[in-house]
Amino acid sequence: MVKTKSVGCLVILLLLFSNPVVARDYIEVWPQDWSDVTPLFKTSIFANRFFVKNDSLGASYLSTDGLYFKELDLVYRTVNRQAIEQEVVLRSKAELHGLFLGIDDRSNRHVVWSEKAENGYSINYTHFSIPYTDHMHHIIYTSNNTVQDIAAFQENNIIHLVWSERDKYFQIKYAQISNNELQFVETVTDTNDISVKPSIILNDRGIPHVFWMETSDSQGVKILHASRLSNNQWSMPTKIGLGTVQDIKQGGVIELARYGPEIFALWASTHRGGNNLYVSLVKFDSSGEISEQEFLAAGSRARFVDGTTEPQLVWQSDGQFGTEIRYAKYIDDHLDDEINLSVGRRGAFRPEAYCIDSNVYVSWLHADPEQGYVLHEINNEYPKKITTWRKVGIDEQAPFAHLLYVFISTFMMAMVYTVLNIVVMLVGGIIYGLVLRYNIYAEQSFFYRLSLLSIILMVVSRFPIPAVSASFFGLVHHGLAYVLALIGTYLLMRGVKNRGAFVNIATIIIWMYLFQYFSLIPEVILR
């Protein structure tokens, strides 16, 4: 027996202190079926967003690069298989604000951007073909008023443009760019409230629909919608949902996409009086019916994956190490299988995504430790090969040492969680005791009574009483933790003959401990 103990101790010491098996303190759980993350180029965060679109000539990126907000370069890049093929500076050393990239049906690139100069604001336009030879810079609109939040939609050779302009109050303006000129400059709003962050899309019949955010002192932020009528007038604005100033301050916009006859609108707003941002969705069907505002997931800056036939979303959401980039398909009115794409300890933000065939490419920004920001990309076309150990979150370089660490950490944390659930155990124990006063329950098998006790404890933990629970990792894991705790308690307690109060208390504590232990495993791995 002494020999067995000695061997056991020796194995544990070897696992813990052997040089080649020292586990890392953190392991990245890679998103299954996704590629490595590739850094593409350095950029800035001075403009609200960067643009990425794909066509037969490759992926096109439009971004504002530079380190000083008054000296930014407007840069267009073509990327093929994660290699930059072409890089063109379209505008150099200017104070750039909004930008837009469109591709027409002849693969010509159309770029619109807004600038601030000493003599006021301007909206600028250029177009060019690929391979790039040259481009002409057209100043298509100037104003002494503040011009901000430009957004556009390209349909064949016409670009439908909207922006917010301070004309005593901020109003939404609409115009069309055709033959290098701005036409039909129209004012969509006429209100004393502040109308900002417009977005535009054309429905399947070619009618422009504009959405924007309107802030007022009395009603907070409203999301409004208007469509262009046949006489070049605009319909009365209709409220489609609520937004939040928090989202406006963080540079949020209303993202629009068309799937068949339906228009989908996404933005971020708070939910149930809380302060956290949630991705909100509203749908318009072809008859003009507007759905209720849905709250899809915690997060902001949601984008539709460009080029898909069904809605797929990327957005940023708070994670353990800052913001994370998440991806999910929108199926049957909910997000299906959310995935965190930006693993690691660096915050990732401002996602944009496009589709090649059925493969999704997602880009986002990471802060560069040196200076500025770097655009990174991931895709599900070339999945990264991951080992089974890595698949379950265990370091493949030192799996047993890491497993031992996970086991000990979970073991210790489960103790703390059990102690913190003392009120749940107390209330659950009292209810269980009351139920057992009826002989019909008291005379049942031990497994039945244990099942009853465990489900009473689960229900009691939902009561508004002090309780602590591990993070939720899906219904399957939750159910598995419950079943394993039940079977484990049964195995450990089945031989105990005396079923007095002391044994019942011990059973409650053991079940609670085992449930916390099995629930905490993924949380400890991710810690």
Place this chain on the structure above:
Amino acid sequence: MELENKRYKIFFEIALVFLGGLFLVLLSFIVGGFPYKGEPISQLIWIELILLMILLALPLFR
């Protein structure tokens, strides 16, 4: 000797519960992918309440 054997039996049972359970949880990650951390689903309380009702009702119909 019998007491010593009983102690080892208990020790192995405890080890089986903890390590076997850990193995099964990791196995579920291999089969279904590493689970995604999220908000508890709102229907969970109803599932648990229904289970409780079924368990309470079972002896009445035996």
